[in-house]
Amino acid sequence: MKKIIEAIEFAFARHAGQVRPGGESQMTHVLRVAKAVAGYLETNSLANTCGASTFVISAILHDVLEDTPTTDSELAEKFGNEIAKIVRALSHESEEEPDEVYLRRVAEAGMVAIVVKRFDRLDNLRSRGNTPTEFRAKKIAEVRAALPILGRDRPRRCPGNQEGA
Numbered sequence: 089m090k091k092i093i094e095a096i097e098f099a100f101a102r103h104a105g106q107v108r109p110g111g112e113s114q115m116t117h118v119l120r121v122a123k124a125v126a127g128y129l130e131t132n133s134l135a136n137t138c139g140a141s142t143f144v145i146s147a148i149l150h151d152v153l154e155d156t157p158t159t160d161s162e163l164a165e166k167f168g169n170e171i172a173k174i175v176r177a178l179s180h181e182s183e184e185e186p187d188e189v190y191l192r193r194v195a196e197a198g199m200v201a202i203v204v205k206r207f208d209r210l211d212n213l214r215s216r217g218n219t220p221t222e223f224r225a226k227k228i229a230e231v232r233a234a235l236p237i238l239g240r241d242r243p244r245r246c247p248g249n250q251e252g253a
Contacts, residue, residue, distance in 0.1 A: 091141055095148040095167065102156040109223040114155065117211055122147040124207040146174040147204045153179040177201045178208070187233040 099118055106114035125147040129140050145167060152158040153175055164172035177197030180190055194201045209230060 089141075091167065092144055092148070095145045098166065099148050099152060102152050102158055106155060109220055114151065118148055118151060120211050121150065121204065121207045124211065125204060128203065128207070142170065142174070143200050143203060145171055146178070146200050147207065149175050150178045150204050150208055173197065174201050174204070178204060187230060191233065 096119075100115055103114040103118065108114055108117055122144055125143050126140070129143055149163065149167065149171065153160060153163065160172055160176055163175055174197055177193050178201055191205075194205045212230070213228070
């Protein structure tokens, strides 16, 4: 629980002042994604496979590399290489990065990244009501592109587990 609280404090500090296109705080989104992931774990055996804290911390931190000046090495030092690898996979390398390249990286990172991305994209859809039309269209297109990995019943492996779960 201590690391989860540290992740929340870290994310709050890094996302301070950031507002999403619909006008809400970036941290509102981050915490909704983390809450959805935690709720999913309550009804699924994935937490026993990879550890619930890995899922929740990754969800809390899923936007810090992409949306803040946080560095990969800083994240690894504070939360460990496994979390840094997952968050790195969840982070677009650039605005121009093709979604198929991005989603392949998420899928290759394993079940934690896939589950976090599922709930990130779902929250993006749920919270699009007050957003500009262009942003809504972009988020809907992103979900359509992600259906091949988001639709998997059970992601195959945890980070570091190449054999499958």
